[in-house]
Amino acid sequence: MAFSQSVKKSQIPISCHLCDTEKNKWKCIDCELLMCDKCKDGRHLRIKNAQDHRVISIKDIGLHSQELDFTNIKCPDHASQSCCLFCKICDSLVCPTCVSKVHKKHANDLIEISEAYHMKKDRLKNGQSKIQMEEKKAVAMKEQLIKRKDAEKAKHSKVIQDILNHGKVLKSDIDKYIEELKDEVDENLKTIFKSIDTDLSIVAKSMKYSNEKNNEVEDLIKSTDLANFFSDVRKMEKSMEVPVLKTQPSYNSIPKFVPGEITQSNVGVLQIEDSSEELSVSFDIIQEYQTELTIITDIIPCVDNSVWINSNVDACVIKAVPTGKELNVVSTFNMKVYGMANTKSNNLLLSVERKPRLQQLNITTGNITDSVYNMSPLLPTCIHINSDNKVIVGGYNDELGRSAVFVMRPKGEHETVYEHDRHNQPIFTFPMSITSTSNGNIHVVDRCPGKEGRVVVLTTGSDVINSYKGHPDINKDKTFKPINIVTTPRDNVMVTDLDTQSIHILDSKGNLVSWFDTEDIGILFPYCLAFTPTGQLYIGCGKSANSTAKEAKIYEVTCSGC
Incomplete structure (x- = not known):
């Protein structure tokens, strides 16, 4: 050239x-x-x-x-x-x-x-845009980390000062208590001495009386006055007995001092604060794709850059490859699917209408077969595969009035079934979407279609630990109607909110740490979320309630801070 x-x-x-x-x-x-x-x-x-x-x-x-x-x-x-x-x-x-x-x-x-040339140049520009986005994200992360470092430094100074101040208070309290102990010992000594001194006085009087009588007897013994001897002895014999000493049978003693132990509990301990730090998040659109679908209910990005897209409204699952600004459809499957997940073998697990057993789609052959995961008599409504390769499925049966979340091992055995709480009350109304975090917590979007809902947080082998029902600042005018949930690369949780056109960001325990109004960047009706292997976010969109158009959009987005 x-x-x-x-x-x-x-x-x-x-x-x-x-x-x-x-x-x-x-x-x-x-x-x-x-x-x-x-x-x-x-x-x-x-x-x-x-x-x-x-x-x-x-x-x-x-x-x-x-x-x-x-x-x-x-x-x-x-x-x-x-x-x-x-x-x-x-x-x-x-x-x-x-x-x-x-x-x-x-x-x-x-x-x-x-x-x-222009095709390659467009790809380079697209790649450059992603690089610039990553650089921007790195800069934002750096600023956030520096702020965090400064905040921790300030917190460190405060904690050290709190410890020193508490040390001074402890020393003052100890000195005060030592003085109180000394005063108490002094008072004990005074009381004991008073008791002993009283008896000493009695003893002294007795000794004086005995000494006087002894002298009188001694004088009589030495007397040679026989005329008076017998009469004097007669009188003496009547008064010779000394009164019995009436002293206390026992005396108090100074108590022994037993040193106490200084432990963490009575000095103070360092405790990790169980509070969620508010995150500063940002979203930037990399690419926008137009589809011919009514609504995007599920997206699964693959390592080969292809994506699986589900629209249960259109009863259609497609595989597409993003090329430039276009989504090139590779294959189409006409079936009504309520949820799907990607297995380690890169096949798809599908919850298909009216089938209690999950279906498996072989992405190489296109064949659909029964999987080992059976939820009968419930019908599966959503699927998630966690980092331990366990399949977590939400299920519902209208006739039985039952809803539950099943945790199943790779061979299909039911490991845990979450259906009732510790008070034997039903946990779920209708499980719509599931994800999990690295601490083992399971996050479930629970909502009847058309009604407000919540995010239920379950911990391994235990009861509900949290139930997030939206936030007054976000849902002031419109109730919380969660649709889809996904775990972020930083182990937080994103939830789409149907009516407010926003994404709520929760920590691994289900506490709100931030939120983002997608309308601010031109994304309307966000419905489903999925992260690519490289950390980009796909946002699949829905439509307004009155629209019948088949023009749902998918956005590829970089997000930072979450």
Whole structure:
């Protein structure tokens, strides 16, 4: 491919290249000559094949900074020939010899080189757009992480200060309590001493009395006055007994000090806050696709870039390949499907109308067979396959008045059935969509068609742990009518809200962390959601209640912050 670079206007010579006398007014793109009016129509035309050359006014040189010549590309396999076409199957340029020898059977896939060039350029621009979107998403993520880092730094300072302040309070309380203990011990000592001192006084009096009596007896023993001896002894014998000491039988004692243990519970502990951080989210449209369907109820992106699209209103499942701005339909299956999921073998599990057993669609052969997953007597309404390869199915039976969610192993055994809560009350009304998060929680859109609904959050082997019924700021004027649910790459959960034309974003426990009004970017009636293997989001849309048109749109979107 040849490129002809124009000369900057400030460098354009005044004189014609051919006559060197007249002022130049024209430039030949092919031979790069600058010419006057006379030479353009005279001398220049004498050059071989000049009649096919592209001549422009020097005033337009700036507008032709890069001209493409698709006629002078030499064939790498046949040096004497120039490439004339592009083969889409082989993804290569071909010359006439290539066409006759190798590409005869590719006639329907041979296009003009210029068409191939623009097709490739469009793909590059589309890829560049995705790269720029990813860069934009990375920048937004970087800003969010820096903000998070700053917030955590500020939180760290506050927690450290709280600990130090609490330490001061603890020290003050401990000092105060130590003083109280000392005062209590002092008071105990006073009480004990008072009790003992009282008895000491009694004992002292007894000792004084005994000493006096002892002296009197001693004097009598030593007396030689026989005349008075007997009378004095008679009196003494009557008063010789000493009164019994009336002291306390026992005394209190100073209590022993038993040191207490300082534990986390009475000093304080670090506790992870069980609160959801509000997310800053953004959505940007990469591509818009027009379909001939009434509504898009399910989308499943595949690793080969193809997508499976379901419209249960039209009773139609199609496989399509996005090419540029078009969705090229590869195959169509006419059946009413309420839910579908992609297995590890890349086949599809389908919940088909009036069939209690899930159907399996072999994407290679197109054959539809019974799977091992049976929900009888309930009919399946939605399907999800979690990271453990367990199939989670919502089911309903109008006649029996039963609704349930089944968790089934790869061979079809029922591992868990969620139907009644711990109070034996029905959990579900009508399961419409299911997803799961990495902590094992199951999120179920539960809503009767036409009525308001909720997102029920189940935890493994337990009861309902949360029930999200919308938010007053979002559903102030219109009730929460969830339709479809999907898990994001960051392990949050997205839910489409039918009447508010918004997407609610919940954490893995079912708490609202953010939301987005898709009408702000021109997406109306968002119905179903699906993430591609590379992290882009497909949004399948519905229609207004009064519309009968078959023109539902699908958007490929990048989303950041969620």
